[in-house]
Amino acid sequence: MLVSIPQYISRSHCGYCDDSEKDDFYALESQLHSHPFEKKSVIIGSVAQFTCQEYDELMNIGYRRSGDFIYKSDLLKTCCRLYTIRTCLSMCKLTKEHRKVINRFIKEICPDLPPAKKNTFDLERLYEAQIQSTRFRTKFEPAGYSDEKFALYKKYQVTIHNDDPEDVSETSFERFLCHTPFPEKEVKGDSDQFDGLKLESWTENNKLRIGPTHECYYLDDKLIAISVIDFLPSGVSSVYFIWDPDYAYLSLGTLSGLKELQMCDKLGYDWYYLGLYVEDCPKMRYKQKFGGEILDLCNEVYFPFDKVNPFLANGRLFVAGAKGETYDKEFELESNGYPIDYKDSIFNDRELINIAEDIYGNDKVLMEAQVVRKILQEDFNIPELDSQISLPVQVPGIIPLWQILDWFLTGVLDDNFTVKVLLRGRPMKLALGDMTGEARSIVINFIRVFGLERTSEMLIRFQ
Template identity: 40%
Template sequence: LVLSRPFYRKDGSCGYCKHAPKGDAYALRSIEKAARAVDAEPPSSTSMGFHAYQFSPDMYDRLIQLGFRRSGHFTYKPDNLRNCCRMYTIRTSDVPNTKEHRHAVNRFIRNITGSLETKKNLLFSLAKTLTAGEARADPKRFYTRFGPAAFSKEKYDLYRRYQQHVHQDREISEKGFKGFLCDSPFDTLELDEEFWEVLNGRSSGKLASFGPVHECYYIDEKLCAIAVLDVLPSGISSVYFIWDPAYASWGLGTIGGLREVALTQRLGLAYYYLGFYIADCHKMKYKAKFGGEILDLATYEFWALKDVSVKLQDGRFATLVESATDETVPLGEFRLDYGSYAPQRHELTSGQARDVSENVYGVGRNAYTKAERFAAKLSLEYGLKYYNEHNNPLYVTKDQDEEDEGKHMTTLPFVVPGILPLWQV
C-alpha cells in the first residue's frame, strides 16, 4: 500500500457543470441565503482525496463503498456540502427492461446481423437477447476483446475523436489519455492467462484475480469503442466509455452499459458501478435509466433511486431518513460505521423517504458548534494544530478567494458528509 498524504482540494474548473451559473450550485438553501447576503463567490469543484501509487483491487473495492472514485492514480470523493455539483455513488444489479432499452438492443442486433428474429418473446431478456444476437453475427462484422489497460496509438486516436466530437474538448494529449484511462495503482502482474480466458468467455471458471481492463469493440475489424473497466471483488466498475462518432446512431453507450451489466451477472458478481450520479447534469443523469441505488454519504446507506429521485432532482444536497422528522428539529451528524466497509441497503417500510439535510447541515445547526468543541478538545489532548480560521467555511467570500488565488490545497473543514464526525474520533 503506497499512498500520498490525503488532501482537501478546491478547483477552479468542473468537468460537469463547467461552472455555468445555476440556482442549485449551493448545496442547501440556507447556505445560499447566507452566502448571497455577503456577496460570496459561487461554489466550485471541491473534493478530498489522495494519490494512490499502489493498492489492491480489494482495497479500492472497499473505498468505492465509502463514496470514493479513482481517475488514474488519483482517488477522491466529493464534499457535497461545498461542491458545485452533488455527486452520489450509483450501483445496480439489474437493469429495468424498458421500451428504450429494448429498442436499443434490437437496433444494435439489426446493425450487426442485418436482421432481427421475429418470434415474439414475452419474457424479453436484455442480456440473453444481446448474447444471442452477438452469437449470430459474423465475427468479422462485430466482436469484442478484453485486454490490458494499456496505451496504443489506435486507442488514443479513437479517444481524441470522441473527446472532440462529443465533449468539444480541445486540450487532448497522449499523456492525459494515459494518466486518465491507462494508469492505475493496481498490480497488473497478477492478471494471469486464466483471468483473460474467463473475461473473454473462453473459460467458465471463477475469477481468482482482479484489476483494470480495456474491452475493445470492433465493427468490420475496426476499433469503434472502448470500455474502460475495473474488475473488482464485488463487481464491475465503469471508468469510461469511448465510441467512434461515425457510429453515433448505433447507441453504443447504452449497449456498452447493458453489456457490462450482463458481464457482471455472467461473472457472478454483485454490482455494476456506474461512477457518480448527478441529478441536474445532462451528462450524468442518464445513469438513472439503469435503475439501481445511490449512496447517502451522511448515513452510509444505499437507497433505491426510484424511492428518492424526487429528493435529488433539484440538484441540492439530500440527507435521507425514513421517518416523520419535523424539519424544524435540529439534528447532529449521524454516526458512521467504517468497520465493515459495506454500507447497508435501506429498504423502505413506511413508503416515504425524507430529506433532513437542512436539519443536520443547515447554517447555524448544532453539527458545526459540536465539531468545533471536539476539535479544540482533540487539539488539547493530542497536541494537534487547531485551525480556527475559516475552519467551517460553507462558502468563500470574495476577499478570501483573492487571498487563496492559485492555491488548491486547503484545510479540511470540521464537518464534511462522509467523513467521520470529530465526536466519533
C-alpha cells in the same frame, strides 16, 4: 495501500455543471439565503496505490479513481452533489429507448438472428447476436496503451468533448485511462481470467477477472469503441467509455451499459458501478435509467432510487432519516466506514425524510464541531493545518470530529496508536505520541477520511 496526505482541493472549474445556466448549486435550502454564490468543485483527494479489494472498499465510501488519484467531493461545499451509484440487471427496467438501441445494434451486427417472439423483448438476443456475429467482436485486455486506442481517444475527445486537439496527448491518455493504482499482478491478470471473459465461456463457472481492463469493440476489424472498466471483487466498475463518432447511430454508450449489466449477471459479479451520479447534470441522467441504488454517505446505506428520488431534486444534499425517529440535534451522524444495503438497514419499509438540513443547516451542530476542534487542538495537540491539507470541521460522510474526540476520551485512540509511514523510502512504524503536532493532525485527517482501521493498515506517504 500506500496513500499520500489527503488534499483539500477547491476549483472554479467543474466538469459537471460547467455549461449549466443554473446558478443554484447549494447543498441546502438554507445556504441559499446565507451565502454569496460561488460555483466551485470541492474535493478531498489523495494519490494512492492499492489492490482491487481495497479500491472496492474505498468506492463504497464514496471514492472514485482517476488514474491513481482517488477523490470524493465535499458534499456540503461543492456545486454538484456526486453520489456513488450501483445497479444490477434485476434492478434495471429496460426502457423503450434501451430496447430500440439493442434492436438496432443486433440488426447491424447480426441481421440473420431469428426474431424474438412476437411483441416480446428478449435481452438474451443481445448475447446471442454477439456470439453469432461475423462482423462484431470485442476483446478484453489489460489497460494498456496502443496507437490505435490513442487515435480513437483523440477523435472522441475532440469531436464529442470539444477538447483542443493540441491538449489531447499520448501522455494524457495514458495517465487517465492506462495508469492505475493497482499492483502489477492485478493489472496483467492471467490467461485464465481473460479466457473466462470470452463470450463463449460466459455460461461456465469461470475464474473471475480482478483488475483494470479495456474491452475493445471491433466492427469489421476496425476499433470503434473502448470500454475502460475495473473488475473488482464486489462488481464491475465503469471508468470511461470512448466511441467513434462515426458510429453515433449505434448509441454505443447506452449499449455498453446494457452489455456490461448482462455480463455482470452472467459472470456472477453482484454489482455494476456506474461511477458518480449527478442529479443536476443532464449528461449524467442516463445513469438513472439503469435503475439501482445510490449511496447515502452519512448513513452508510445504499437506497433504491425510487425511495430517495424526491430528496435529490435540485441537486441538494440528502441524508435520510426515518419519520418518527428522534435525532440528536447537536451531532453529525456516526460513521463506521462500511455501508449496508437498504433492506438490512433501520430504514427498511420506513417512511423517509431528509434530515440534511437538520444536521448541516443547524448552527448548534456547526458550533459543536468548532468546540470539538478547539478541544482537540488544546488537549490533544491536534493543531490546525495549512489550507491545502486542512479539512473543514464538517464534511458529510467522513468521520465527524466529535467521534474522534470520543475515541480519544474512551481510549480507542491514544498516543500508542501506530501508523506505518514511508520515511526516506523505507516503511517504519510511528506512534502518535512520537509525532509533531502537524504530523498528528495529518494522521487524524487520514482517520477522518479513510477510517481508523484502514489508516492503521495503510502506508502513509508524508511528502
